[in-house]
Amino acid sequence: MRSDGSHRRPAVGLGTIENVRASAYTIPADSPEGDGTFAWNSTTLVLVETDAGGQTGIGWTYGAAACVDVVEGQLAGVVEGRDASGVGGCWTAMRSALRNVGRPGVAGMALSAVDCALWDLKAKLLGLPLQRLLGAVHDDVPVYGSGGFTTYDDRQLERQLSQWVHADRIPRVKVKIGESGGSDPERDLRRVALAREIIGPATELFVDANGAYNVGQARRVAERLASYDVTWFEEPVSSDDLSGLRSVRERATADVTAGEYGYDLVYFERMCAAQAVDCLQVDITRCGGVSELLRIAAVADAHGLDVSGHCAPGLHLAPLAAIPNLRHLEWFHDHVRIESMLFGGLPDPSGGQVGPSDKALGHGLVWLPDTAAAYRV
Numbered sequence: 001m002r003s004d005g006s007h008r009r010p011a012v013g014l015g016t017i018e019n020v021r022a023s024a025y026t027i028p029a030d031s032p033e034g035d036g037t038f039a040w041n042s043t044t045l046v047l048v049e050t051d052a053g054g055q056t057g058i059g060w061t062y063g064a065a066a067c068v069d070v071v072e073g074q075l076a077g078v079v080e081g082r083d084a085s086g087v088g089g090c091w092t093a094m095r096s097a098l099r100n101v102g103r104p105g106v107a108g109m110a111l112s113a114v115d116c117a118l119w120d121l122k123a124k125l126l127g128l129p130l131q132r133l134l135g136a137v138h139d140d141v142p143v144y145g146s147g148g149f150t151t152y153d154d155r156q157l158e159r160q161l162s163q164w165v166h167a168d169r170i171p172r173v174k175v176k177i178g179e180s181g182g183s184d185p186e187r188d189l190r191r192v193a194l195a196r197e198i199i200g201p202a203t204e205l206f207v208d209a210n211g212a213y214n215v216g217q218a219r220r221v222a223e224r225l226a227s228y229d230v231t232w233f234e235e236p237v238s239s240d241d242l243s244g245l246r247s248v249r250e251r252a253t254a255d256v257t258a259g260e261y262g263y264d265l266v267y268f269e270r271m272c273a274a275q276a277v278d279c280l281q282v283d284i285t286r287c288g289g290v291s292e293l294l295r296i297a298a299v300a301d302a303h304g305l306d307v308s309g310h311c312a313p314g315l316h317l318a319p320l321a322a323i324p325n326l327r328h329l330e331w332f333h334d335h336v337r338i339e340s341m342l343f344g345g346l347p348d349p350s351g352g353q354v355g356p357s358d359k360a361l362g363h364g365l366v367w368l369p370d371t372a373a374a375y376r377v
Contacts, residue, residue, distance in 0.1 A: 014083060015052040015084050015125060016081060016083060017050055017051070017079055017081065019050070019076070020048065020079050020117075021048070022046060022047065022048045022067065022068040022072055023046070023068065023376060024045070024047075024068050025044065025372050025377060026043070026045075027042060027044075027045065028042045030337060031151070034179075035149065035150055035210040036177065036179060036181065036182060036208075036209050036211065036212025037178070037210045037211055039151060044063065045060050046061050046109070046110070046113055047060045047367065047372075048110075048113040048114050049367075050118055051121075052084040057117040057119070057123075058120055059117030059118070059289065060113050060315065061112050061285035062109075062312065062335065063106060063285075064106055064109075065377045067106055067110040070098075070101070071114060074098060074101055074107070075098075079114065079118070084121055084122055087115070087290075090114075090115070094114060104264070109285060109286055111288055112285050112286055112288055115288060115289025115291050115292075119289070119291075119319075119362075120362035121362070127361060128361065129361060129362070131319070131322050131358075134318070134322035135322050136321050137322055137323065137326070138320075138323075138326060140355040141309075141317055141328070141354050142328040142352060143330070143352055144173060144174055144328055145160075145172070145333075145349075146206075146208075146332045146333065147175075147332065147334070148161065148174060148175025150178075150179040150180075150191075154194060157195065160333065161198045165199045165200070168350045168351075172204035172205075173199060173205065173206065174205075175192070175205075175207055175208070176207075177192065177207045177208070177209050178211075178212025182214070189225075196229070204231050204232070205229060205230050205232075206231065207225065209221075209235055210234075211235045213236055214244075218237050219251045219252075221236070222253075222256075223252075225254055226254070231254050231255060232254055233255065234257045235257070236248045239260070242274040243274070245258055245277060246276045255277075255279050256276070256278055257277050257278060257281055258280075259271060260281045260311075262286065262296070263286055263287060263288070264288060268280060268282070268296045268299055272302075272303040272305060277305070278305070279327055280296070281308050281309075281310045282308070284316050294319070297326075300325060306326065307320075307323055307325055308328050308329070308330065309326075309328070310330055313346070314335075314345070315365075317329065317363065318364065319363075329354070331349050341368075342371055343366060344365065344368060345366050
């Protein structure tokens with residue numbers, strides 16, 4: 001209260017968002033990569049930078065370089081000039097701006113990258129690690145080693161699995177199955193047997209079919225996976241086939257999971273309500289960023305489900321630490337390699353638990369423009 005008896009209105013706001021910019025970088029794979037339904041030789045990262053109050057927030061997505069056009073053509077104009085403290089208002093304005101463009105796909109990835117950059121910016125302006133701003137629940141996030149591409153020969157698979165299990169001491173790993181659209185389940189099961197032999201009986205074994213099987217195939221494969229003590233069967237059928245996922249879930253001893261291709265809250269609510277999965281996967285670079293990730297986790301919790309983060313490990317760490325119903329995070333080979341190259345601050349996964357830094361502001365990763373320049377599209 002002032003000396004004249006009146007109340008002083010507290011200062012609000014963190015500063016005006018001055019600009020939003022995007023750039024794309026294509027990084028060749030260290031070896032051809034593939035799964036049950038797709039193969040690739042490179043990955044494109046789209047970076048978004050937002051400025052306010054002398055700070056820069058960064059976010060990114062993994063998708064087409066066309067995301068740059070959406071950020072700069074559809075989203076930047078509705079964010080610039082707003083106060084950096086109002087991330088929720090920015091998110092709502094961006095969603096509205098995409099109405100006639102289409103929310104899923106490239107536009108959803110662009111929105112996600114901007115939202116992540118705005119949360120990073122807000123945390124930096126407040127002088128906080130992002131997980132503290134969001135309300136940290138966990139000190140550490142459990143991770144699982146992920147890769148095991150169908151393009152790997154036996155020696156490559158053994159080298160990667162041994163690195164995770166024996167060198168990094170990660171107690172859970174995942175390999176791809178469903179090669180060539182699920183056309184040879186026997187070959188897939190031989191691959192699972194090899195993986196179990198490499199990692200031994202104490203390590204959890206996950207498999208991911210990337211939607212390659214039809215329902216009948218997936219149910220038959222699920223029954224046989226039990227003999228290898230597989231505890232996680234990801235996308236046994238298309239993630240759009242909710243009744244098919246539920247049918248496989250009813251027969252499988254492993255947890256059936258999906259959700260990585262979700263672009264909005266309604267998608268995840270439908271998947272939960274259909275009782276299609278045992279654990280809900282979510283990808284912060286697709287689902288709508290930090291803002292929507294938190295809402296999705298709440299929906300999953302209301303259905304008694306845990307959440308698992310899909311890929312983009314450096315961007316997921318801090319937000320996942322603030323989610324009560326967290327199961328784990330995918331420590332995905334392709335993205336780990338890229339984020340280790342283009343950013344500083346990616347933590348060590350040794351021991352299978354990774355904690356976001358309490359000393360770094362924002363999400364804790366630092367962009368390395370000089371290194372990235374060689375890969376710019």
